[in-house]
Amino acid sequence: MKAFVLLAVTAACLLAGCAAPRPPAALPPEPAAQWQAPLPHGGSAAALRDWWQRLGDPLLTELIEAAQAASPTLSAAQARIEQARAARVAAGAALLPALDASAAASRGNNQPPAPLASTVQAGVQTAWEIDLFGANRDAERAAQARLEGAQAGWHEARVAVAAETANGYLALRSCERQHGVAERDAQSRRETARLAELSARAGFTAPGDAALARASAADAGRRLTQQRAQCELEVKGLVALTGLAEPGLRQRLAGGWREPPPQALPAVPALPAQLLAQRPDVYRAEREVAAASAEVGSAQAQRYPRLTLSGSIAAGRVRAGGVSADLQTWSIGPLALTLPLFDGGRRAANAEAAQARYADAANQYRARVRQAVREVEEALLQLESARARGEDARVAAEGYAASLAAVQARYGSGLASLLELEESRRTALAAETTLVTLQQERLAAWIALYRAAGGGWTAPAPALTAKGS
Template sequence: MTMRRLFGAALPLLLGACALSPPPARVEAPLPGAWQAPLAHNGSVADLSQWWSRQGDPLLAQLVAAAQQASPTIAAAASRLEAARAQRVGAGAALIPSVDGFASVSRASQQSTLPGGTTSQLGLQASWEIDLFGARRGERNAAQERLLGAGALWHDARVSVAAETANQYYSLRTCEQLLSVAQQDAVSRADTSRLTGLSADAGFEAPANAALARASAADASSRATQQRTLCDIDIKALVALTGTEEPALRRLLAASGAVEPAALAISALPAQVLSQRPDLYSAEREVAAASFEVGSTQAQRYPRLSLQGMVGVANFRSGGENTQLDAWTIGPLSLSVPLFDAGRRAANVDVARARYEEAVARYRAGARQAVREVEEALVRLDSTAARSSDAQAAMAGYRSAFIAAEDRYKMGMGSLLELEDARRTRLAAENAVITLQRERSAAWVALYRAAGGGWTGRAAN
């Protein structure tokens, strides 16, 4: 009669459990049908993961590999991956019976006619919670999704470190080019100062012109020194990123030259490109995990069924005689029915749903940000390509003008002010070309990063 009443009380809960309805594990992201910026060409998406080795610059590939080995960011991501793998094992283990061994020895003596004796026991105990409504399965599935997401984030960390290292490397190479221009300019101004000083001593130039030439030479020398300082700072940043000893790094840098990044192609379909983003894949897996957790918390509001069992042997020794007993049990089979918890389980469901909504919002925001990153990289690449020919033409023209002004000044037909003005415009044009090359390199690296860095592993790690 008691069991009949128990099942009668549980019947409404059992029927309600049939209505478990967690939110969808997959949601749509707001992706455009096509890119609005002009696409990059003359490259291959398939070769994105080997992009560094295709640069024609073995030092860059070596530095990227060293940075990935030394990076604490990647090490932390690997630790999170191992933790997620362990959590997945633990969540899966909750679905199968657990078995524990036991052993005990005791000795007792009583004030009676019965002799004292030693009792020893040895056996196994088993327990199993039967997952009626999928609470444990939901936890296992959520752990599996987070394991997949952690594996993707490990790849994302590698891509991020590679991009950071490449940007720092290209920044250093740009600095070296600017230093070369600054040193050449300093030598040119020092020569002009020397010639002007000789002319002033001979009475052919005003002392003010000699002072202006000396000031110009000193200014150029100062700029060259400042540029060298910036290059030293870039080298030290590379040392910190890669863990390479600075003397060894300087030797490697001196033995190789700057190489422009190789082109890479981007698919016209945003959905295809963004499917290669490990961070978006991880965010998508977090949505699925949150969905499974909603189902798990819902299931915890309904009855729980558990089964226990035991098998063992016991021995009683008294007065030189042994008495052995073998025993086994199956049960009890117990049903636990939640009746009153002051709304705790319902609150847990609300919390899980709120986390699900947050995961969906993060995923969709991440998709929009990914689209923006690709679009911006494409716009910058198109802009640098369009400005390159104009910058080269301007540099060639200002160089010719400077050479002509310098020749006129040396022949006494031009003024020092005219020469200095032509020098400034030439220097600005040369620096503009180098800076434009750096901007283009940064755009290629940004596109590599925005396209996922060649990650394609959408499977368990």
């Protein structure tokens, strides 16, 4: 039997001029040697999965967990994992023999006056395609790579939801701080307008100055109302993200918030090569390259001969005219060799299409690597810019606040005009608003860096990912 199989395969290969197809090799990452942007804290490594805990805000951690539980994006990613797992099982089943059982019963006669006959049969049939050129093995490797990519996609979705929730939460906290600034400014302007009105009634202040003070107070009230509405919108956004009840969320948010110090924020690894091990989207793109590579080998193998083996075992009983007889049959074979001769170019076209998909996946992978490096570089630059501007903004806000206090004292003593006071107030308000905005920008840059660095996810061990490469 072995000699017959070997002879049949050899003859088929000689007719087809076949050789075992080889899928393209997987692409290695091409990272830069080092980051070009400044590294915070010297680029020391940190466990990004503990990033949120290090901010010292348990409410933020709870909101992220709630958002991940309620996210339809994560639900869809989980569904893709299940679909990919089912496809992997189906692809692996093609490598194994198929086994089917059958049973039948009948009663009748073929031609009178033959007696009625009762027949009962039961049997098992098997069929197996011998994977000579690895078509089914490559299909299983492609399915396994796509399963691993889907699992990485789920982690990518988790990181995205966490970053979106953190951005929404910190935007709300920044909005609350801006509301505090606007409220203090509105109170100060209302008091100035009240005093200016009293002074105008007493004849010590021109009516035009009193009108200017009233207009300034009204403008501050408008800004305060607008800021309050913006904070309400931020709360609504958090409710939609997390799926939490709004009354309970508002109660938790009422506890206040303090900005984390710079040393509480983690740093990132120094080399892009380490980044590539922490980016689930880069790993998913690499797994897509591996899947497309395996599909090239599978499509090429379809152009070569196929060898199948079948067999069966059956047992039956026939009863006719009061006489019973038992029947047992078994067979091994046929051993069938199928040699493709002409299909109008269908198999060749499938192989070319698979090769094109591989080329596209390879280009997408290279682009994803470049995008990953770009996102980290941009986040580092934004973080450094916010840090450098933050100190100057703090000094400016403190200086303008001191200047405003001095002008207010002079105005109260009649040594400064209302125009001078309003100009000093506008400058101080702009400086304080800029400081709060920069503090939010700094935290937003840290969130962007967290997401760009992969959010603490790490790729599976190479032994698991090299399959099919």
